[in-house]
Amino acid sequence: MTDHFYIGHAADLKENQAREFEITVDDSQMAGFVMRFEGVIYAYLNLCPHLRVPLNWKPDTFMSLEGTHIECSVHGALFNPDDGLCISGPCRGQSLTRLNIETDNKGDVYLVRHQQR
Template sequence: MMKNFVCHTKDLKNHQSYGFQIPLAEDNELDIVVLRQGKLIRAYLNHCPHLGIPLNWQPDKFLSLEETHIQCSTHGALFTLEEGYCISGPCRGQSLTALQTEIDEQGDLYLVSEQ
């Protein structure tokens, strides 16, 4: 199992979204979205299932104006915060790729993968 440090959870404000580039082997990066809703923290690939492009329209801007959904900046698709499921737009019925995370005793957030 591999763990990659993402951030300190104290730096994640409630009901906000954040983009991170996680360094991987061979000079590659994984572009992710992190959302905080109270004590729940979720992470998804920053990758629209419709066009395969990043979701954000500006750094750390992934949410709809109402902050109730993740919104693709290119075509306005809306995804639920809880599951990343598309409820509106050209990729309706598809989902964002959820990522496994872990928080240690110090409150550090890690991305966990099987590699």
């Protein structure tokens, strides 16, 4: 069985832009963000693997000033947008938790969760 949770519309994401979202899954809140990088849409949990805190301190602000990396606002760790790997900072070598997403033919983006039977 597969559950789909609406996140937003792909056309609303500009290149190197991220938008945070919060959804309820099994009565638990999940905070994440979706972003477009080099034309591809990615989604991650909004949680630094080092301090287990949200990455952003301002709404929808996840990218470094140069727009090349995801940046933790707490300690400045830098993550690759395409795989979530930390390349600089105290969590070097760790990764953000990538979320499984799909885009339908109308451009709507969904978080996809596969349930085991």
